[in-house]
Amino acid sequence: MRTGEWRTWEPGGWLGADVGGATLLIVGPGAIGSAVARRAEGFGMRVLTAGRDDELLPLLGEADFVS
Numbered sequence: 001m002r003t004g005e006w007r008t009w010e011p012g013g014w015l016g017a018d019v020g021g022a023t024l025l026i027v028g029p030g031a032i033g034s035a036v037a038r039r040a041e042g043f044g045m046r047v048l049t050a051g052r053d054d055e056l057l058p059l060l061g062e063a064d065f066v067s
Contacts, residue, residue, distance in 0.1 A: 017065075020044045025063035027056070036067055 024040045026033040029049035037047045050059050060066065 022064040023048060023062055025050060025059050025066045027066065
């Protein structure tokens with residue numbers, strides 16, 4: 001409030017980001033990462049994974065979200 005960025009309450013302010021069609025990068029595609037990937041695909045997200053031997057920086061440039 002001090003910076004003047006918050007004006008008032010609005011219903012759409014708590015809806016979050018639209019993830020449909022976005023790209024999700026999962027770092028560590030183990031059991032939990034695989035479960036997250038299945039759920040993300042259900043929302044129509046493109047899923048990238050990065051394991052121990054993968055180069056992370058190029059994948060970060062493609063990702064809209066990282067988990």
